[in-house]
Amino acid sequence: MDSAAPPPCSPKNRASEAGTRPVDLLVEAFREGKPGAFDAIVRAHQDRVYAFCTRMLSDREDAQDVAQEVFLSAYRNLTGFRGEASLSTWLLRIAANRCLNRIRQRTARAAREVLPDEPQGDGVAPFQPPGREEDRPDRMVETRETGKILEAAIARLDEDSRLLVLLSDVEGFTYEELAAAAGLPLGTVKSKLHRARMALRRMLAPVV
């Protein structure tokens, strides 16, 4: 292996995919109160935000709801957007927070809905993967639908790992952006991201 060759997918080296210049123009237009500016911003970013929410939540309705919350929050706070990161990064950070909140709400609701006479084992709720049993990656080997397999594998990660993998390896966040989005120290982000990737790689062993 050529050690001098650049790594294929380095978060440190990759720039965010969304072009910042046109988006900045849209933000300026919004701040100036130009009609249609906010609609243009939503149209420019809705696919990416929605896809992220869908992968985080594994539920399309929830994803749509959270994506709308994200843009509503952006509408309220866009005047305070300082442009330190690209608009897409800023939106995805909002989306990440909202998705984690939604997952916590779900968990709390599920805990409340557990009947008291239900057998609880040792008191710890059994792990419930977000995907269906038939969606497990190893069951889908035969179909060879790599995209589906990958989505299912992502869905089986715990939410923190899922967040890091999606932001880093799908959305192209740098380590620093990851640390800011997850609210974790840089070293913790690196080690957690490594563990998440290795878990994903084990789940995808039948296809890769």
Add this chain to the structure above:
Amino acid sequence: MECARAWDLLSAYLDGDLPEREREGIAEHLRHCARCAEEERALKETLSLLKNLPPGAAPPGLLAGVRLRIEKEQAAPPLWKKLFLPAHIKIPLEAAAVVLVFLLAYGIRKEMPASKVSPAPSASVERGTPGSRTDTRTDRQKAGAPVKRPPDAADRETGEKEAPREISSTMPGKKERAVVFAPRPGKPAGQAKAELPSVPAARVSTEGGAIGPTSLRDSPAGESTAPRVFAPPLSRLLRPMPSGREVTIEVASDDRTGLEDRIAVLALRLGGTVRREETGAAGGVGAEETFPLREIVRVHVPVDTAGAFLEELGKLGTIPPEGMTGKVEFHAGPSLDTVAYTVRIRVRHTPGSPSSPASR
């Protein structure tokens, strides 16, 4: 490099996040370890798959939903805006709250006994009759809290009404007074109940300026004449005062005789009226009769002669600092041009007098 270490660094290696030396070490290890090389290849492919995940397409209604939410939010302002805006509601509400807090603080301050504000040393009783029941006023009582009378049961047993008597303490540098309740000689039994009109005692606090004419404030006994304000409790501010303002006049036992008449004459001379009888159910249910008040004279004097009345009253005896309710700005009388006073007579026993507890 060992495999375990290589595995730990694989992610950083693929991200290009390793220093040159470690990067070369891993590359070297991967050239010789097929298992780790396979792992590196699989992880690289995983990352490649992630990077090339097909972009999702947002549902067509997403933008419309966002617009709807924005319109809803603009139509209905948040709760905090409803509560605190507009200003024409907010400012009067806040002003009213400030006034209310001030009034409450004022009332609580005035209700608080003076001893809690400025604790003073307890008075010591200079002398007392052995075997007789004594009650030394504490600072709090001196400060204006209602003086507790001896219980009725004791009155029934002895058949005597006890009167507060004031004596001086010997505390160095500070003259204090203590009141001793001792049986009144020669008092007929069975009248104790009728002699305890329910007139609340004066209250005193230790700050502010003195009230009343200067001559009344200067104590002839040489007591501390620190300025004080005697203000009524908040409850008084909110209720009418049928008994008017209270004044306690202190006289020597030798001057006690006929004092009620002298006060009455004074009031009449100044254009006032006198009431020395009280109507009440003294003979059973429904039976009303009048009975004379003892040690209390109630007068009504015109507003313009009220100051002169107090000044003249001070000449008949001594009005102790706690003996008068405060200079209050509310009216205390049956009409706007009349002031009602309840003059309470207190006897100061001098050493060696026949009625002195020590001489008995």
